[in-house]
Amino acid sequence: xxxxxxxxxxxxxxxxxxxxxxxxxxxxxxxxxxxxxxxxxxxxxxxxxxxxxxxxxxxxxxxxxxxxxxxxxxxxxxxxxxxxxxxxxxxxxxxxxxxxxxxxxxxxxxxxxxxxxxxxxxxxxxxxxxxxxxxxxxxxxxxxxxxxxxxxxxxxxxxxxxxxxxxxxxxxxxxxxxxxxxxxxxxxxxxxxxxxxxxxxxxxx
Amino acid sequence: xxxxxxxxxxxxxxxxxxxxxxxxxxxxxxxxxxxxxxxxxxxxxxxxxxxxxxxxxxxxxxxxxxxxxxxxxxxxxxxxxxxxxxxxxxxxxxxxxxxxxxxxxxxxxxxxxxxxxxxxxxxxxxxxxxxxxxxxxxxxxxxxxxxxxxxxxxxxxxxxxxxxxxxxxxxxxxxxxxxxxx
Numbered sequence: 048x049x050x051x052x053x054x055x056x057x058x059x060x061x062x063x064x065x066x067x068x069x070x071x072x073x074x075x076x077x078x079x080x081x082x083x084x085x086x087x088x089x090x091x092x093x094x095x096x097x098x099x100x101x102x103x104x105x106x107x108x109x110x111x112x113x114x115x116x117x118x119x120x121x122x123x124x125x126x127x128x129x130x131x132x133x134x135x136x137x138x139x140x141x142x143x144x145x146x147x148x149x150x151x152x153x154x155x156x157x158x159x160x161x162x163x164x165x166x167x168x169x170x171x172x173x174x175x176x177x178x179x180x181x182x183x184x185x186x187x188x189x190x191x192x193x194x195x196x197x198x199x200x201x202x203x204x205x206x207x208x209x210x211x212x213x214x215x216x217x218x219x220x221x222x223x224x225x226x227x228x229x230x231x232x233x234x235x236x237x238x239x240x241x242x243x244x245x246x247x248x249x250x251x252x
Numbered sequence: 253x254x255x256x257x258x259x260x261x262x263x264x265x266x267x268x269x270x271x272x273x274x275x276x277x278x279x280x281x282x283x284x285x286x287x288x289x290x291x292x293x294x295x296x297x298x299x300x301x302x303x304x305x306x307x308x309x310x311x312x313x314x315x316x317x318x319x320x321x322x323x324x325x326x327x328x329x330x331x332x333x334x335x336x337x338x339x340x341x342x343x344x345x346x347x348x349x350x351x352x353x354x355x356x357x358x359x360x361x362x363x364x365x366x367x368x369x370x371x372x373x374x375x376x377x378x379x380x381x382x383x384x385x386x387x388x389x390x391x392x393x394x395x396x397x398x399x400x401x402x403x404x405x406x407x408x409x410x411x412x413x414x415x416x417x418x419x420x421x422x423x424x425x426x427x428x429x430x431x432x433x434x
Contacts, residue, residue, distance in 0.1 A: 078326075078333055085325050093317040107321060114325045118332055190308055209309035215276065234270035241301045 066130035070121055081121075084130070085114055091211065092138045098206045099142045101195040109145060113138040132220040139203060139221055146199060193243045201236030208233055261288065265295050269302055 061069065061083055072080035092113055096106040116137050124133055197205060207218045208229075219226045265288050271277050272285045289296050342352065 076333065076337070078330055081329060082326050085322055085329070089322045089325060090315070090317045093321065094313065094315040097315060098312065107318070110321065111325050111328050115328055115332060118329050187308070187312070190305075191312065194309075194312075205309070209306055210312050212310065212313065215274075230271050230276065231267075234267060237270045237302050237305060238266065241298065241305050244305065245301060 067124075067126060070117075070124055070130055073118070073121055081118060084117075088131075088134055089114070092134065095135065095206060095211060096138055096142050098191075098194060098210055099139075099202065100145065101191065105145060109138065109141045112141055116141075128220050129217075132217055135207070135217075135221040136223070143199065143203075190240075190244065193240055196243075197236055197239060201232050201239065204229055204232045205236040205240070209237070262292060262295050265289075265292075266298060269295070269299050273299070273302060273306065 061072075061080055064072070064080070064083075066084060066087065069080040069084050073084070089110060093106055093110050096109050096113075097103060100106055100109070113134065117134055120137075124130070128136075194202060194205060194210075203222055204218055207213045207221060208215070213221075215226045215229050218229045222229065224232075265285055268277060268281065268285060272282060275282070277285065289299060
């Protein structure tokens, strides 16, 4: 990828540039280019972190941390994967670390639970109201709860595939597992959700 | 009533239902599953359930992230960029970096010193809480200038004697005096 000069950048229409080109521009300290990347991704990454952690405050903190890491490590990005895969991997690693930290903390506080994969907190988060589009709010809340209760390995692929609508290949790149494993985890995660919410879906038939 | 073989096949089909919905099965396997679904009500119900589930999950994609979030991220990144710039400017002059670090340490030590150094008229602890009997050996009292004290210094012997003579369990009340702990 050619290195862009300042003159090039002045002429280029930054909003039309690819993510990777914007990141490349930011290597020279072009903050406008990096700001555009923030604009493109902050919503999606926030959604991913929020669905994973079910905690809007923590999602906000980790979102900021994600972009700071991207900025600091922007020189290490190689065009082997897409920028999208890269940033999701960083966010996912942060979210998983946070999840495990909380789990350890909870185990220290009240002793081990019967199910290690159960979320260690389940407080209703009233500060974020992201689901107006789902008509039945109670049902949406139930669905969100069940997604959050999925074991970590299933939750991540369900969020990336069924909520963020990514391809198997993208997910494999982000989670760093083979495509076949993505499919099997996804299948298992969906079946768990379907079993948990089965009664609710019975009414829709 | 389904036979054991049918139940076993249902189990196998349920393992691939999700991929069937995503159209990511091989053509022959997809045909087999489709044939089974035509015959098996139970698997068809399961498929419908997953299908409803996927529709609802997609609706969760819409999240209104707080608008100010993008601004706070940009501010944080810009701060980081300025820090990087400052460090890169100092890099060619390592002695300047050391000098800057030393200056920062000196300034911080200076502030800390100022924070703990005594000055007349300040009260670091409520005088009412002091008892001369209990704390006489551990504390000295610096008197304000109007009653013969010296700024930043301990007491003369006669002043100590005066205080000793007033020792009682009642707290000492000297307006403007301050306590220094050692």
